[in-house]
Amino acid sequence: MGQGQVHLAALLAGAALILSGCGLADSHAVWPEALKVKAAEPAPLEMPPDVKRLVAGKLDSVFTAGSQPTHVRVSAPLHDPRGTGWTACVRAELTSVIGKPLGTQTYRVFINEGSIFDRRQVGADDNCVTETYEPVESTVAVETQRTTKP
Template identity: 85%
Template sequence: MAALLAGAALMLSGCGLADSHAVWPEILKVKSTESAPLEAPPDVKRLVASKLDSVFTAGSQPTHVRVSAPLHDPGGTGWTACVQAELTSVIGKPLGTRTYRVFINGGAIFDRRQVEADDNCLTENYEPVDSAVAVQAQQNTKP
């Protein structure tokens, strides 16, 4: 019985020996996971200026649009940034400043969410999206 237990213990202890750092031939080692390469930081000002409709609804008439620096998205290979603007309701009533977190992947905004009270967007530094940047971005997107 002792020999059986010793044999089982020996077999089970060998499971951890084939990891990527073991001195076994490469074919016997467990492959280490390689992370996907990180894409270059996006030009958030240009993206937001050219696609305001992907962040704000057309009826909200965004003014004084400001963006934060892009940060690597911890949940993937893309980027996140914060966008603030003064918005107006559909009936013309000022809504005040609203802040959104935008998610960028492959050089395009693919999602946005209004920030909650505990989001770090509230402590970010913002730079205005110049009207010149917006005009240039719109000209670059026309066929």
């Protein structure tokens, strides 16, 4: 009975070894493409967001209400390497809660499906330091332009 169990274990180990090579063999096989296992395609990228419009419409999602952001500027959106979303840098002059100027502060915003879902203050090693920025029009100015145009 002990010899039968050894033969069974050897048979199972051999079968596992043979079957484990199937995935590797398929990728290098000379089979027609229709018979090979297809690799999963990456999810398609969404269109680059209008960062100026997003930030102008949702300043409170980037800055705290008491910081009174002025001279708000944004960088061009870049594809987020960790997913299908986008990132951009936002820079503004901020004021502390007690009214003391904080100077220019820069944040990286994370955009997915057309909305800002996260933001982080950047450090010296972040590439936001080298980005080119464009001013953001205030929501009031944008609405005024829309209503005055014929």
